[in-house]
Amino acid sequence: MSEAQELEQLRQAIDSIDRQIxxxxxxxxxxxxxxxxxxxxxxxxxxxxxxxxxxxxxxxxxxxxxxxxxxxxxxxxxxxxxxxxxxxxxxxEPLNVAFLGPEGTFTQQAAVKHFGHAVCCHSQVSIADVFREVESGAANFGVVPVENSTEGVVTHTLDSFFDSSLQVCGEVTLRIHHHLMRKDPEQPIERIYSHAQSLGQCRRWLDQHYPGIERIALSSNAEAARRASLEPGSAAIAGEVAADLYQLVVCNANIEDRPDNTTRFLIVGRQATLSSGEDKTSIMVSSRNQPGALYQVLEPFHQAGISLTRIETRPARTGTWNYAFFIDFEGHCDDESIRPVLAQLQLVAADYKWLGSYPKAVL
The missing domain is CATH 1.20.59.10 (Chorismate mutase)
Incomplete structure (x- = not known):
């Protein structure tokens, strides 16, 4: 049998399988x-x-x-x-999903990764706007960044939970690759635009290659790419999607300081999520201003053998030098091992708020 005949047989088999699929x-x-x-x-x-x-x-x-x-x-x-x-x-039922925009942000990529391409994505100017869109019912869900493996927590997202009734319905992680891009590679760079988090994630690379160039923080990487597409002498640090969207040339790829640079995003919505078998729970706790307050908050988890996956501290809204703790831990609030821990926590905490139980990120 000739090569052409063998290939033709395989192609016919593929066509048959495609019809079945x-x-x-x-x-x-x-x-x-x-x-x-x-x-x-x-x-x-x-x-x-x-x-x-x-x-x-x-x-x-x-x-x-x-x-x-x-x-x-x-x-x-x-x-x-x-x-x-x-x-x-x-x-x-087509889903409407609000995300931190504009078009071309990593948050939009996270939304598509989590929900797929069939959802209707709507960009918002700020994290607060994402929360408002979902609270008003204009969007079914919202996608917001919460932490980065290099630069840490996104404080605006955590602070939005103080006054919001929304619940965390899911999470998605995204490997973040930053690229230096500009309209005309022949022009000298006078300024570099990007989000503050991205500038921080590329700090060492920028110090080495562009130590004297002004770095300007903007609301998003996509906005940085848009500015770079309009202003001569400007460059942006953003993702590949933004480069394609604003027709920029990637001059240096993967300039993030850490090759495992990853951002975690939260899915927020108005509905509670049932147990999936592999879940996380997020809560917000304010401790009383007394010795051993943090120990009292953490002791129930230790006694029950529950693994904490994250704890962050933010200034509370109840007075100067009072703090709220944002805690993520493994398990669902309906689990038999979790319910008594949460009950005990409400007894020792000055303020307690359940933010949601949701499946661990699969993709």
């Missing part, structure tokens, strides 16, 4: 429509109906990765199913 995807889409019809029937009877279930989607993606036998990597297979699920959900 397409038929099965359409069968899944039909099931999604039937799910929507059932939910709409009960909604018409006055029952509360939830179209998007974060815990269910997390379970499906974990199952996809668990049964994967290769040669595609687990994450690649899960990403394919993420898009199938996104398109099927759009047949039930």
């Amino acid at each position: 397409q038929e099965l995807i359409n069968q899944r889409a039909c099931c999604a429509r039937q799910v929507a019809e059932v939910k709409e029937k009960y909604a018409a009877l006055g029952e509360t109906v939830v179209f998007y279930r974060p815990e269910r989607e997390a379970q499906v993606l974990r199952n996809v990765m668990a049964r994967n036998t290769g040669p595609l990597p687990n994450e690649s297979m899960a990403r394919l199913f993420r898009e199938i699920m996104s398109q099927c959900l759009a047949l039930e």
Whole structure:
């Protein structure tokens, strides 16, 4: 058999498999429509109906990765199913998602990574605007950055929870690669625009390559790219999406100081999330101003053997030199091992607020 004949046989096999895949995807889409019809029937009877279930989607993606036998990597297979699920959900009820904009930000990339490309994404000027969009019902969910592995916590996000009724419904992590870009690579650089967090994540590289150049912090990397596209002598630090969006040339790629630079984003919404089996819980606690106050807050977790994944301190709204602790830990508030810990915590804390229980990031 010749090379051409062998290749033709393989191509015919691929075509046959593609037809089967397409038929099965359409069968899944039909099931999604039937799910929507059932939910709409009960909604018409006055029952509360939830179209998007974060815990269910997390379970499906974990199952996809668990049964994967290769040669595609687990994450690649899960990403394919993420898009199938996104398109099927759009047949039930299209989701509106607010994100910290403008177009081309890493937060937008995180929103698409978590929800898939079938959602309707709406950019917002600030983190506070994202919260307001979701609180008003204009958006089903919001996506906001909460911490970076290099620069630490995003304080504006934590502070937004003080006065908000929104709950954390999910999380997504994104590897962050920063690129230095500009309109005309031949022109000397007079100023470099970027978000303050990104400037911090590239500090050592900038000190080495552009020590005397002015660094200007803006509201987002996408805004930095937009400015660089308009102002001669300007450069921006942003992601690849922003470079494509504003037609900039990437002069230096992957300039972040740490190759594992990662940002964690929170999904905020108005609905509580059921247990998925692998969850996190976020709470906010204000301690009484007395010796051993922090120990009293942390002791219940230690006694129950619960792993804390993050603790941050922010000035409280209740007086000068009073502080609130933002705590993330493993488990769901409905777990039998978690409920008594939260009950004990409410007894020793001056103020307590449950922010949400949600699935651990899958992708």
